[in-house]
Amino acid sequence: MLTSSKKLACFILGLLLSTGALAADPVAVNPAHPDRHVVVRGDALWDIAEKFLRDPWQWPNVWHVNPQIENPHLIYPGDIITLTYVDGQPRLSLQRGSLVKLSPQVRSTPLSEAISVIPLDAIHPFLTRPFxxxxxxxxxxxxxxxxxxxxxxxxxxxxxxxxxxxxxxxxxxxxxxxxxxxxxxxxxxxxxxxxxxxxxxxxxxxxxxxxxxxxxxxxxxxxxxxxxxISREVQLENFYPKAPGSDVSGSIISVLNGITQIGQYNVVVLDRGANDGLAAGHVLTIMHRGRTVRDVVTPESADTVTLPDEPAGNMMVFRTFPRVSFALVMKATRAIHVKDRFINP
Incomplete structure (x- = not known):
């Protein structure tokens, strides 16, 4: 049996290997993508996917693993991820590197060395306590x-x-x-x-x-x-990035750990939860809430105009409660604030 800490490192691709999981929507590549990436210690799968894809959370839609690879659910330092095209569609493939030894006497050793989907240190403290x-x-x-x-x-x-x-x-x-x-x-x-x-x-x-x-x-x-x-630790074996199954929108209502400026890898609280259709793994787009400003041209300057919301980054839900959720900010393209909104990606 794996310990709970090892389970956190081993949930990486469990549901990503079925061809039935491919989405119908095309996946856009990052214009500056490399042809290959050699995995190094400290990598996270999300960050690797960002090198290849415009929207890194869509990697499950283009992931392909050679069925001959033993234990393809884990990715280790030294493995090679390559981008190719099949029928005009991008495909990310895994080539097992030379740093992982699969002989029986060391087969259990690399579990703790497998890379994670996201930086688990950022969310682990928020998985077990009630909050x-x-x-x-x-x-x-x-x-x-x-x-x-x-x-x-x-x-x-x-x-x-x-x-x-x-x-x-x-x-x-x-x-x-x-x-x-x-x-x-x-x-x-x-x-x-x-x-x-x-x-x-x-x-x-x-x-x-x-x-x-x-x-x-x-x-x-x-x-x-x-x-x-004491609540049991949230199990992440079935946790992987995906869009919500229905339209969900709401707002960031708090940020944890006393942070005032919200940026990458900060944990935020959302005013939508499991009752609203959110689940662990759901990816959301953060929208900078447009300010309401005064129109100085109209007579007596009494009119106001609300500026449009603008994309500010994305985040992944990792824990839900009935009416609120916790999410990890994965990317911030501009300043993010409490009361900024979120929508489906």
């Missing part, structure tokens, strides 16, 4: 009511009392604190709440109050902090 909860979930979650040994705050190695955990369905919990509300950019409707990660707790004894041991803390644990069962 977004709805109001009902937050209101009904167990909460810290007191600390053992008369401590005023909790931390790693200390114990606390929680109201209330009556069963052992879950033994490990994330400790979170309610943060800002995520709101629809157009209607101001509350879509969910940011869940600030505080630490982790292990259940020691059920009851009202229950007893927990704090196994980790990134901030001081306070009375009223909520406990949410």
């Amino acid at each position: 977004v909860v709805d109001k009902d979930e937050m209101d009904t979650a167990p909460y810290v009511v007191y600390f053992a040994d008369e401590h005023l705050m909790g931390g790693k190695g200390l114990r606390g009392y929680v109201r209330a955990i009556e069963n052992t369905d879950n033994n490990r919990y994330d400790i979170v604190r309610p943060g800002d509300a995520y709101r629809d950019a157009d209607t101001d409707e509350v879509l969910g709440y940011e869940a600030l990660f505080i630490g982790n707790a292990d259940l020691q004894k059920t009851g009202d109050p229950a007893t927990v041991a704090f196994s980790n803390s990134e901030l001081e644990i306070l009375k009223g902090d909520r406990l949410i069962p």
